[in-house]
Structures are given as structure tokens and as C-alpha cells.
Amino acid sequence: MTDEPVLLAGDTQGVRTLTLNRPHRRNAIDAELWAALRHALTEAANDDVRALVLTGAGGAFSSGADIRADDTRDPLTKMRDLNDVTLLLHELPLPTVAKVTGVAVGAGWNLALGCDLVVATPGARFSQIFARRGLSPDCGGTWLLPKLVGLQQAKRLALLAETIDAEEARSLHLVTWVVPDERIDAYVTDLAARLAAGPPVALAQTKALLHESSGRSLREALAAEASAQAVNFATTDVPEAYAAFVEKREPHFTGDRHRQPPSKAPKDTSCVKQ
Template identity: 80%
Template sequence: MSVLLSSDTGGVRTLTLNRPHRKNAIDPELWSALRDALTRAADDEVRALVLTGAEGAFCSGADLKAVDTRHPLDKLRALNEVTLLLHELPIPTIAKVDGVAVGAGWNLALGCDLVVATPRSRFAQIFTRRGLSPDCGGTWLLPRLAGPQQAKRLALLADMIDAEEARSLNLVTWVVPGERIDTYVTDLADRLAAGPPVALAQTKALLDEGTGRTLREALTGEARAQAVNFATTDVPEAYAAFAEKREPRFTGRWYRPSEDSSCAKQ
């Protein structure tokens, strides 16, 4: 059985970590499968991505029992590649968390744009309990989301926290009943997949870059992004849909004023 399941519904791709006997702990095979799947998601016509785990757990972190003879630096390069691929995807990403998300597993969830959890979800930066320090972007993500003091508390003490506390710290976007999470995430992903893909990609990039920019730099970036947006058919389609009182049909295609224009390109 595959350690990573992939399924498409409309423009939404769902990746399911599938090692339930280890609470979906990630071994070298699963890291490799994630790398390949995230690379394909960036190239395929996917409009939104959901990352989740099989059978009542999201991910219990890296599998420390897995046999891996590589040098630790080589192992971490593999983790870093997956982390960057997930974070830099131009499409919206959702972590659907039911059960535990600890260590690298929690940081993969935090690397998604939105996190949906259930009351039974539990989170921990488990690393110091194992004599390790955080990886998979935890030291970059936690201070930006929860602030430096809470980030230090979570990373230094490795406390296990519940979904409501995680939400209060801006580490979970929504907490929904377990029986509703599938429907909730499906509806959310469908909304994102129906959105204007170029504008969503521009917006995601601007927000990700914004914390490291001055206001002047952010305004310059916004102006450039808006110029890209106006070069798509989605802007006139949005205006037409508003006038006609209907839902817009966004495609992200490049806007061509006329098919016979000498400047028109595919």
C-alpha cells in the first residue's frame, strides 16, 4: 500500500499521509513521496491542496525508528526540500488535522495556509523531549504566528496543547466537530479552487513576503501584483459576473484584447 495517497476532486488535490500503524510518522519513503507529490502539484492544473493523515491522526512527526543510513545533513536537506515545496506552492493549501500533529508533522501543518482541526486534535513541538531542536521550518513559523514568547514556550518546554489553545495562539484557523471536518474542508477547498488562481497566488506571495518588508516595499509589490492580475481574463469576468448577478468563472488565463492582435500570444 502506498505511504502517500493522492486523490483529485475538481480542482482540489488531497494528499493523505498513510502510515496509520505509526500515526503517520514520516519515514524516508514518505518524505520522498511528499517531495514528488508537491512537485507535481505545482505543475499540474491543481487549484487547491489539502494535506491530511489517515485513520485518526495527522502526523506524529519524523519516524525516528526508521532505518536511514544517510548523514544527518543529507536527511535534513530532504526535509527542507519538502518544507520549501509546501510553503512555496502558488496554490492555497489546507491542513486537515484530526488527532495528533507533533514535531515535523505539526510544522508541516503550520506550513499550510489554513489549518482546520477538531476538538480531539493535539499539538506539540516534541523535539526537545528527543534531545533535538525544531526543524521543518518550526523556528521560522512559530514566532511569526504565535509571537516570540509563545514560540519559545512551545519549543523549549515541548508542551502538548489542544486545538482550542492552538487556535487562541493563531496556530489553528478553525476548530470544527470531528463529524463535520470532511464536509467543512471540502467546502473550503472548493471555494478556494473556484477563486481566481493568479490573484490568489499573488495574494499568498504578498502576505508571505510582507512580514519581511517595509510598507514602501509592500506597496511596490502590491502594484506589481495588481498589474499581473489585470493581465488576466479574471478581472473582466469578475466585473461581468457582478453586473449579471451570477458567480464568476475564473480561469487565470492571460487577457488578450483581440484574437487577431499582432501582439497576441498563447
């Protein structure tokens, strides 16, 4: 045991990296770490952060909620903490990447699935372990899994609580890329930098549109897209993208709004001779 914080945070060129830091418990998440995640995700939504990476220390992503922790709170209070973090991560208005090494099981795996993109090493292992603990999935697992893999595969993963490897997870669309151990740090750094360089307002709206798409009709989706584009055209990023295309350079996106020209007072025509 050490006095190190249970969650490490670091910023590099608009990218914030949050590292679950309980390696002695394979980054099992206790009440202190849930609280730290809630605070960190709230800050990320309000700070000048353009992309977020979630990972774990000591060669593991997370072994899930810490069932050995001395926590006397009632189950509903505990679940409120889990749900707060799950919603904050899902609704974060910026791109998120899970960097997974080692185990990602239970609530830990569902936190990774709550990120927009998942990069894993070949040795990563995943499990919806809840049934082995006499529990049902939480942290959004019952909502995420059917959308990602379909209902039948979701039932297989949740009911049997099998452990699958990174390649199978990728084949089921639960991992975006599998990258060798020696390359994953550089790979995620480059990926996060590319996301951070994107148009922040447009990316936030794209993420929200995709998240809400399954509950909309085509007519409703088109209306939502039109509203989003109106907001995008009100930023300086659209003319910047056009200028960069013409000038054959990379665009510099800021998400700034157009400055409104000063309003001109209407002419007083009350004394004009007829």
C-alpha cells in the same frame, strides 16, 4: 504492514488531497514518505490543481519524523529532504489546507503550520516535541512559530515541548477553525472548493505577498502590490469578476491571460506625395 503507498493522492474538481498513509506509525514520516511528498508537491505546482488538502490516515495527522526508521543517511542528507518538502509546501502557488485529526507533533505539526489554513477536530493534539528527543525544531518551526504566536509563546512551545489541545492552538492562532469530528470532512471539502473556485493568479500572488510582507518596508510592499495588480489585470479574471457582479452571478475564474490582438503592420508612408 501493507503494500499500500505511503502517500495517497486524489483529485476532486480542482482540489488535490494528499493523505499521509502510515497509520500503523501514526503517519510518522520516513525517507520514503518524505520523497513521496517532495514528488507530490512538485506535481501539484505543475498540474492543473487549484487547491490542496494535506491530511493523515487512521485518525492521526502525523507523529512527526520517524525516528525509529532504519535510515543510515547522514543528518545533513536527511535534513535536505525535510527542507525540500518544507519549501515546496510553503511556496506552492495555490491555497493549502491542513485537516488535522489526532496528533500533529514535531515535523508533522510544522507541516500543518506550513499550510495556509488549518482545520482541526476538538480531539487534536499538538506538540513541538523536539526538545524531548534532544533536538531543536525543524521543518520551518523556528521561522513559523514566532510569526504566528510571537517570540515568547514560540519559546514556550519549543523549549518546554508541551502538548496543547485544539482550542488552545486556535487561541494562539495556530489553528484557523476547530470543527466537530462528524463535520470536518464536509467542512474541509466545502472550504477547499471555495478556494479552488477563486482566481488562481490573484490567489497565488496574494499568498506570495503575505509571505514576503514581514521582510518589506511599506514602500516595498506597495511596489510589490502594484506589480501584482498589473499581472492580475492582464488576466481574464478581472473582467469576468466585473461581468459576474453586473449579471448577479458567481464568477468563473480561470487565470487565463488576455488574448493579445494581432499586431497591425504600420502603414508605409514612404511614397505618400507631399
